[in-house]
Amino acid sequence: MASLVLAACDGGSNGMTPGDTDGGGGSGDADAAPGGGDPFDPAALEADVQLLASDEMKGRAPGWPGDLATRMYIEERFAGFGLDAVDGSFQQPFVDSIDRETANVVGVLPGSDPAVADQIIVVGAHHDHLGVKNDRIYNGANDNASGVSVVLAAAQAVTQRAEAPRRTIVFATFGSEELGLEGSRYYARNPPAGLPIEDVVYMINLDMVGTYFNDDQVYAFGSFEGTPARAALEELLVSHPDITVELGASAVEVEGRGDSDYDSFCRKGIPYLYFFTEDDECYHRPCDDAGRLDYLHLAEVAELTAGSLLALADSDQDLIAARAEFGCGED
Numbered sequence: 001m002a003s004l005v006l007a008a009c010d011g012g013s014n015g016m017t018p019g020d021t022d023g024g025g026g027s028g029d030a031d032a033a034p035g036g037g038d039p040f041d042p043a044a045l046e047a048d049v050q051l052l053a054s055d056e057m058k059g060r061a062p063g064w065p066g067d068l069a070t071r072m073y074i075e076e077r078f079a080g081f082g083l084d085a086v087d088g089s090f091q092q093p094f095v096d097s098i099d100r101e102t103a104n105v106v107g108v109l110p111g112s113d114p115a116v117a118d119q120i121i122v123v124g125a126h127h128d129h130l131g132v133k134n135d136r137i138y139n140g141a142n143d144n145a146s147g148v149s150v151v152l153a154a155a156q157a158v159t160q161r162a163e164a165p166r167r168t169i170v171f172a173t174f175g176s177e178e179l180g181l182e183g184s185r186y187y188a189r190n191p192p193a194g195l196p197i198e199d200v201v202y203m204i205n206l207d208m209v210g211t212y213f214n215d216d217q218v219y220a221f222g223s224f225e226g227t228p229a230r231a232a233l234e235e236l237l238v239s240h241p242d243i244t245v246e247l248g249a250s251a252v253e254v255e256g257r258g259d260s261d262y263d264s265f266c267r268k269g270i271p272y273l274y275f276f277t278e279d280d281e282c283y284h285r286p287c288d289d290a291g292r293l294d295y296l297h298l299a300e301v302a303e304l305t306a307g308s309l310l311a312l313a314d315s316d317q318d319l320i321a322a323r324a325e326f327g328c329g330e331d
């Protein structure tokens with residue numbers, strides 16, 4: 001699908017405006033075993049990053065053909081995993097503050113336990129990036145094709161399981177994050193039908209998870225002492241001795257308020273778990289390309305994400321009480 005959409009458009013660098021078409025090349029095989037295979041295979045994650053951060057996507061600027069191709073690719077993967085669309089569409093359209101028409105992509109896995117199926121865990125990552133500037137393509141492999149690849153891997157892993165999770169899981173990718181978290185802000189203020197924001201008990205966020213080598217660690221922001229996410233991670237890390245996870249840090253204190261989409265949910269009183277790796281060399285630079293990422297550790301981040309997600313979705317803990325105790329607050 002992605003390559004078909006791209007073949008019809010060639011967005012951005014030659015002064016064309018969004019939606020113009022000029023016939024171009026596309027790459028990436030979106031049809032290979034959507035639900036099958038090892039979701040944590042580093043090569044599978046790399047294939048997604050290579051496609052989303054390919055020059056053809058022209059840096060995934062909202063409203064441009066590469067943005068549409070990106071969203072169609074994610075939608076196709078969600079559909080392939082058997083996730084539900086909301087009101088017949090995986091796209092949650094919105095217009096950002098500079099009048100670009102774009103959308104969030106949302107897929108739902110309903111919970112199986114009537115006692116807690118109305119409670120929702122959101123796992124998300126932004127799919128947009130900076131587009132083309134001064135004829136340079138900002139491919140945004142780490143920021144944030146890496147995070148999207150983890151959301152896809154987690155969706156594949158969870159839907160491959162025989163039993164459905166107890167709580168409902170929403171898999172989401174957000175648009176216009178680079179402009180100011182506009183897609184996740186839109187989602188938090190206009191939740192899709194049947195998915196009230198009041199019922200979201202946890203948000204797992206992925207942003208820039210491909211440069212473990214920067215500090216030889218990955219942050220698990222929000223995994224404070226006593227939180228359900230902390231307990232889940234500590235249990236998982238027993239079987240992940242080769243990765244260093246910085247536990248208990250606050251994203252607000254380390255990165256400043258509003259640096260990523262968890263904040264839109266945080267402001268609604270929802271506790272978060274946010275995986276992040278620093279990138280001193282190529283943050284928001286044209287050198288943020290797929291070839292330089294650390295896919296072995298990215299795959300481990302994907303395993304930790306899927307494991308934390310399932311631990312929360314199936315948890316016997318009172319996550320409504322945890323929300324009241326650990327939510328950030330104030331919108």
Ligand SMILES: [Zn+2]
Pocket residue numbers: 126143144177207208
């Ligand atoms: Zn980002």
